[in-house]
């Protein structure tokens with residue numbers, strides 16, 4: 001198995017997930033910030049957009065951090081990190097696994113791009129204002145409401161959904177938009193103290 005990886009990006013979620021599972025994996029660094037992702041060979045054989053993460057397993061390459069984490073949980077966690085297929089708990093698991101990349105990540109990405117990554121003349125402050133409003137009024141309250149009730153996003157036990165939600169919340173903290181809330185702080189402290197989190201973010 002091989003993970004195409006760049007620290008401090010969404011491939012850290014996959015590296016964290018692999019560490020939770022204790023599955024050995026070669027890590028192939030792809031410096032997307034230095035343009036490694038734009039090399040034709042990488043785009044033709046690994047990731048069609050030149051992004052990370054990508055995971056090669058059994059001779060097949062998978063992309064999309066949430067899809068990779070769901071695959072790894074099903075294949076290597078022996079029922080530990082995801083609810084049973086066909087249950088309503090599994091439905092809720094899918095909800096969070098999709099909510100993060102479909103709704104939370106794009107909002108944070110807008111904030112990061114228009115405050116940090118893009119050259120200054122290309123940054124659009126109105127987009128940042130709108131995304132910050134969406135984060136604070138819609139997205140963060142959803143995480144907060146659940147985490148005020150249960151230690152993990154699906155309830156009493158840690159699942160792959162916490163890798164996605166934890167990844168998004170630590171990104172929000174990095175972007176400086178995470179609100180001051182005891183439930184969120186307790187959750188982030190608990191996740192970042194996990195040895196697998198530390199291993200995944202080396």
Ligand SMILES: N[C@@H](CCC(=O)N[C@@H](CS)C(=O)NCC(=O)O)C(=O)O
Nearest residue numbers: 009010032051052053064065066101
């Ligand atoms: N939805 C994808 C997003 C992948 C993505 O955008 N990766 C970023 C790093 S977080 C990347 O590789 N960017 C390189 C670039 O923009 O050239 C996922 O969750 O895997």
